[in-house]
Amino acid sequence: MDIARSGWRTAASLPMAGRVGLFFVLLWLAIALFGPSLAPHDVGAVVSPDVFAPLSAAYPLGTDYLGRDMLSRILYAGRFTIGLALVAALAASVTGTTLALIAATAGGWVDEVTSRLMDAFISIPSKMLALVMVAAFGSSVGLLILTAALSYTPGAFRIARSLAVNVKTLEYVQAARARGERLAYIAGVEILPNMVNPMLADFGLRFVFVVLLLSGMSFLGLGVQPPDADLGSLVRENIGGLFEGAPAVVMPAIAIATLTVSVNLLIDALSGRATRASES
């Protein structure tokens, strides 16, 4: 009850943009959880002989390049996109931040080795890594998450480490070290809270990057198995309808945009609150 009440209070205190972001995030979460059961048609059912049909009563978001209902396909795709991106981005941010804290506080050769390993992985282009991983190990959801996480952990690490190193030089951290506090304490209590804001912003970006990696992979012909799709591959497979402005390509693009923008609006608002709270 307390959590609910404090959650409600947090929500109510957000600025307008934050509330809009929260609304859409909750909407997308609902779609991720209940979308497939609300879909009027099966994800792969060919319902119409017309491809790239415009909005209509029978097919509220038109039909795709094979004549399948776009509304149903988007509802199913939402789950894949959100699930994959959320898990992968969380994994990347958490792993990256943890490794960065360890490296920054431990210093010395731990820092060097970790940084070199991370550098090695960053310099491998993510689409290339995805191409090779999928070609070598197949296209399961687990592998896609792993690939996305592998691609974006080093980036999170790098940014987190640079933040941590910066914070490490501030007075109260120096003071803690002088006091002889343990590394874990310094990492968790002194450094981490000061990194939360930028890292939260970074998480929002990681989330977007994973969504984009998935759509970039669909360009290379990789991704979840058909007839399933994620929002990016929906855009890709229906790109032929772009010229006539078919809903089949416009709707998934708008879906991606609302999803990513709302996540970041929410994060901005939350981190804004945190900043103001720490200032007062």
Place this chain on the structure above:
Amino acid sequence: MSEEKNLFLDPAGQRRLVDALARGASRRDVLRLMLSMGIMASAAGGLLAFATEAHAQTPRRGGRIRAALGSISTADTLDPAKGSNGTDYTRHNMLYSGLTQLDGSLAPQLALAEEIRNDKATVWTFKLRKGVTFHDGSPLTPADVVYSLNRHKDAATGSKVKTVADQLAEVKASGPDEVQVRLAAANADLPVILAATHFLIVKDGTRDFSTAANGTGPYKLKEFTPGVRTVGTRNPNYWKPGRPYLDEVELIGIQDEPARMNALLSGDVQMAIQVDPRSVGRVRSTPGYAVLETKSGLYTDLVMRQDAAPTNNPDFVLAMKYLIDREQAKNAVFRGFAVVANDQPIPPSHRYYFAGLPQRPYDVDKAKFHLKKANVSGSMPVVASAAANGSIEMGVLMQQSAQKAGINLPVNRVPADGYWSNHWMKHPLFFGNINPRPSADQLFTQFFKSDAPWNECGWKNPQFDQLVLAARAEPDDAKRKQLYGDMQVLIHEKCGLGIPVFISFLEGYSTKVKGLGSIPIGGFMGFMFAEHVWLDG
């Protein structure tokens, strides 16, 4: 495109007719002109048709076009023996010529060979055309032909047609401009086989194909950057008089189909291959552009391996064949640019097509019945890839039909690269893709005989094998057609593959490009467009 027509007019008279038309003369005026020249009324009509066609089609010399093909990579090669995709074939046809060439009905025409004789279809003698020169000025000699044919047999060449070339037991010069080929076994199709781009003639002794191409083809190589572009300039000494018409042809590859269409419609390229069926409407409705559809024998087939369970169960195979909704494949996947097929590989346009085979319908109930008989239920993954045209879409659609019959067919999409080496023929249930072949014998020998290297489903039917050999040696064409008909029935009934449709080739082009016709062995006029097309003013 044959230019020989039976005319009653001398060249001067012909010119008068064409000039009259160019000046805007009406049909009546021209008919009066012809009658005044002493031509009988009955012949005049046919002449008029020819003259009209000649006026409309008088090729114009000059100009430069850029053609966009589909695939381009650093594997692009100037070596005909290594050609592996349409871009390679187009490039090779620009630079080299062969002993024979295919025409619009896939029949072999004489090219570098001006006469072909054979003894029991086993010993073939090719009399070479005189006065043909390579781009470097040296004359075409039998030694060049012998070298070109024999090099395929050497494993070090890495030729794609080594197994075919192994049939050429002996190739030698038999005269100052004659080459003799002795085959290991009789084969009436040798002229057709030699029309393949792999057998294009190169200069004797050429080993290095990395930067230069010395051939007898319509264009000389001006620039070759693998993975980027190829540019050819007109060969002034080409052995076909008056050809080619264009000054320069540039070949590039645009892998992304929307990008290829945009390049065409923005004027960046004048010709684009492999138009997606859904883009046809857009191209056709843009003024100044057109789409050419060529019906062909290209197909993507559902293969059920006969050496694995349950795909080797004849009831399962029949069930799968009944689950193919061919009309849906034709309309939803190919938007009508396909011809419904009947689980056998000879298209209706082929001269040996057997029309009497009843069309197998789409029948979910029959499929259910056969599945129950085969005692198969549950899940059976189908391997598909973008490497096999439309296989992913057809797989997805079949999955829907299969659900109604009580079986689950999840589609396992694998990357296009490496499909042919790693997945094709390596799973119980998968999609294959077969390009059109000019001869039925070639198709059956390479893909359907028990010992064929690419026997996709691995079936072994001794009766079929006998029929292939019998037809190959059969001199009477009517009897040959009957034998091929029997083979089609056998494949339809017993072979482990389902062929839903025959896919048409679609290319987009600017209407300024003239002379683009159809040679159904591949897109862009069987990859031979460069010597046929010209640019309008």
Place this chain on the structure above:
Amino acid sequence: MAEKALAARLILHRVGLGVLTLLIVSAVIFTITNLLPGDAAQEALGQSATAETVAALRAQYGLDKPAPVRYASWLSGLATGNLGQSFTASMPVRDLIATRLPKSLLLAAVTAAVSVPIALAMGILAAMWRGGALDRVLSLATISMVAVPEFLVATIAVLVFAVKLRWFPALSNAVDIRDAGQFVRTYAMPVLTLCFVVIAQMARMTRAAVIDQLGASYVEMAVLKGAKPARVALRHALPNAIGPIANAVALSLSYLLGGVVIVETIFNYPGLASLMVDAVTNRDMPVVQACAMIFCFAYLLLVLAADLVAILSNPRLRHR
């Protein structure tokens, strides 16, 4: 003086570690690509492969030797500057790369020249007036730019500017550029598409880092002393925020060499990213390895520059 010595030590340190990183990358790439099914010989022969022809081609490529042997011989070749021979193109890898590397660098440089100033400006402005309308608009703009899939931006751009308006060519083959006007027309759309992708990370990180600094006590001091917001942001907060900003810029720029395969494919731009994807498809190992080395080297260079900038700008870090 102390900074120069520190910088020099850092560079030397980094060179040594850079070699280590390059080695790690080469080992990782080699291992992963060896896990790929099939090899160059099979790819070259495709549908027409038979056991005999594949074996012959394999011997020619040296693929019949075991993996560690191949890796070792490649490494020793690398040490002498010999990048090996490409399997599919039958030409030295060095020549193949020499045709593509300058083009990739050019595209990356132009994109950087356009995107970095814009991103920095957006980030700083948003931070200076944080919470205000400008901040919200800029944040929305950056996130929206990143949200659209790259191929969609590219295709829309081509539809509008090439097909409908005919201002720019649909392809950026970059082969016959004669004057500045043609250069702009050829590069406009690829650069535009890439900017959409890279500006966001740089702008947002700039904003976040500057805002973070703006919350520090010395900034409060400056504000209390009566300094204007612009002065505070630029003179006090920004120098301390340069570290993370430089890092974000380095990361984004390193993407521009190897991550642009979609733009290169759609605009037919002959760069390194599509060369590497091509090579993976054809299992052309020497080319894949060489490209991976180049991307890694470029990244290390950029990151070194970023760290140097960070150290030289942050007074506290100078005395480590």
